[in-house]
Amino acid sequence: MLIHVLWAAVVVYAIHRVGDIVVRFAPARPEVAPLQPLVEVPEDLVALAMQERESWAQEELLRVIRERYEDLKDWNRVRAAVGVGRIG
Numbered sequence: 001m002l003i004h005v006l007w008a009a010v011v012v013y014a015i016h017r018v019g020d021i022v023v024r025f026a027p028a029r030p031e032v033a034p035l036q037p038l039v040e041v042p043e044d045l046v047a048l049a050m051q052e053r054e055s056w057a058q059e060e061l062l063r064v065i066r067e068r069y070e071d072l073k074d075w076n077r078v079r080a081a082v083g084v085g086r087i088g
Contacts, residue, residue, distance in 0.1 A: 039066050042075055048084055 041049075041062060049061040061082075068078045079085065 039069055041065055041069075044084060045075075045079065045082070048082065 045065050046062070049058045049065065052058045052061060065078060065082060068081050069075065072078055072081070
């Protein structure tokens with residue numbers, strides 16, 4: 001009976017050690033970039049997007065406007081890029 005308990009303990013210890021080895025050599029999870037908060041789009045550019053008839057087109061245009069702002073960091077340049085005049 002004691003032999004069976006000892007073998008069970010050996011198996012549990014081996015599983016524990018193998019688990020440590022697997023964790024050590026497992027591929028690392030890629031770091032996920034935190035989501036950036038959506039940029040507040042000026043009303044005139046929102047009005048431009050809302051002129052589209054389909055809701056998917058409105059969302060797509062707002063996405064493009066936000067991406068332009070991330071690149072240019074200036075709302076007047078974004079307005080010029082989408083064909084709206086300067087405000088200033």
